Amino acid sequence: MDSFSVPEVVVLRLPLYVRALSQLRDGGTDVVSSQQLGSLLQMTPAQIRKDLSYFGRFGKQGRGYNVRFLLHELREILGLDREWRACLIGVGRLGHAIINYPGFSPEGFKIVAAFDGDSDQVGTSIGGFKVRPMEDLAEVVNEMKISIGIVAVPASQAQEVIEKLIENKVKGILNYAPVAPQVPMNTVIRNIDPVLSLQSMTFYLR
Amino acid sequence: MDSFSVPEVVVLRLPLYVRALSQLRDGGTDVVSSQQLGSLLQMTPAQIRKDLSYFGRFGKQGRGYNVRFLLHELREILGLDREWRACLIGVGRLGHAIINYPGFSPEGFKIVAAFDGDSDQVGTSIGGFKVRPMEDLAEVVNEMKISIGIVAVPASQAQEVIEKLIENKVKGILNYAPVAPQVPMNTVIRNIDPVLSLQSMTFYLR
DNA sequence: TAATGTGAAAACCTTCACAGCT
DNA sequence: AGCTGTGAAGGTTTTCACATTA
Structure with missing residues (x-):
């Protein structure tokens, strides 16, 4: 799954997810669904799931996404794990x-x-x-x-x-x-x- | 041709045209083709013509667009003709x-x-x-x-x-x-x- | 049960290509 | 001759809907 196959619009949205997840983590939330993330960011759950699917499978069916784990993965994908x-x-x-x-x-x-x-x-x-x-x-x-x-x-x-x-x-x-x-x-x-x-x-x- | 039928991406690009046209006018250019405008803004001539076509017919075939006229029209469309x-x-x-x-x-x-x-x-x-x-x-x-x-x-x-x-x-x-x-x-x-x-x-x- | 991940469908946007006008 | 305006084609993005899994 290299950079070139990922639509640019998707890349532009990843930082939004990073920020929302950071806030959720700071607020003590451990798990979040695409539904909840969507209402936080005013976007559809389907779009969030599809976006994430370009990079891997980060969620657990029936449960949602572990906030810290997803945040860590997204930061790594974006190259934010360094200065x-x-x-x-x-x-x-x-x-x-x-x-x-x-x-x-x-x-x-x-x-x-x-x-x-x-x-x-x-x-x-x-x-x-x-x-x-x-x-x-x-x-x-x-x-x-x-x-x-x-x-x-x-x-x-x-x-x-x-x-x-x-x-x-x-x-x-x-x-x-x-x-x-x-x-x-x-x-x-x-x-x-x-x-x-x-x-x-x-x-x-x- | 009301606001709702115009794609939002098109509206987001109109200000770019306004700025480029202002520069052309200030530089003394009277007429510009979609080709020229495109190379100035790094976009295709077809996109520019299509974008403009949502709002009317502003050009002259075989010639191009009158810079001042198009600028005036676009400013009006965007509501920039007032404070x-x-x-x-x-x-x-x-x-x-x-x-x-x-x-x-x-x-x-x-x-x-x-x-x-x-x-x-x-x-x-x-x-x-x-x-x-x-x-x-x-x-x-x-x-x-x-x-x-x-x-x-x-x-x-x-x-x-x-x-x-x-x-x-x-x-x-x-x-x-x-x-x-x-x-x-x-x-x-x-x-x-x-x-x-x-x-x-x-x-x-x- | 509840939510993911994902093919397929639908919607949307860009580019092509050419008739038509100057 | 040269460039616009625009249907149609092509490509991309979003949404749907459901099989799948915890």
Whole structure:
């Protein structure tokens, strides 16, 4: 059951299951049915069972899923059973918010370096480390084994920065700039763009 | 051609077209083909033409689409031809970043009020207006004709806050809290959750 | 009994391919 | 000649429904 046979939509949903299961575990629930998980996540039990079936058989008939076991399996499937190191590019207002966001680290995503193309920013301290010039990217990415780049530069510079990351073998990009970046197929990009979200929302509010 | 017959995936893509067309217009391009637009957005020309066909016939055969005209039509379809007023709930670090984010306003989304459940925050000033207590929500939403709520409270309080917004007839919610909120069907919710994005990314980076 | 896992069916979405218009 | 708009085909995703198992 390799990565390629699993629909991407399914992969996008796995983190939802991980989060719901974490909550259930923290709430002391030992066993959960696809029915219960479904009502928690507002989706059908059939979809949850089908999604999980791409990866194996994790439940017990007549009973449901052991919360801790399923959580562990899903975390492993997603590669969340290790630490992922990321660098931040762009330390403006948005960059500051990202580096101070307390949600990444407990989930195993550590921002370990920050860069900025603006020489005024370089050398200043942010979130515990010094902002470095873009010229240091190759060296730092390599030495610190950084596999994810978080892009928080203005739209006009985003494509260029993303290309630089890719040149340096960064395969995962979390892009906050309001652009549609061009990336090679072996790169995984996720865009965070609240304006796009609002703009599709208003269609239904009209 | 009413809202219900249009696939949701199509609606989610319209803002991408709007953004690309805005850029083309700003760059002085008058006419664009589905081919060109597709290569800009990394999608097939057929998909773009099909998407647009749900709403009308905007192009000229043999020629392409008039950039300004199509842009205008799409903005109208999405309801972007007017101003949308939003309130922010939660003025912690994340809330501050949101209120200071310069990307909303030029697109017609105005944050016109801020609330917080924490009495220490209430009365402080942020982004030009005073933070109000949650008790004022009903009154303010009504008086200021707020139709969108932006939720930036901790996960533990998100569901409660969202319910309060819905009680007050706020039909659109942009949720930054890492939860899967339960909302009635006539409410439109969009979740911004960078951790989920990263967690599905790592599946492909393993 | 109660819930999983899964083929098959149904629904949905994308791409093809070409008639038709400019 | 060139590109749109669109039925039809093809592909993907979701849901159904039930055999199976604890």
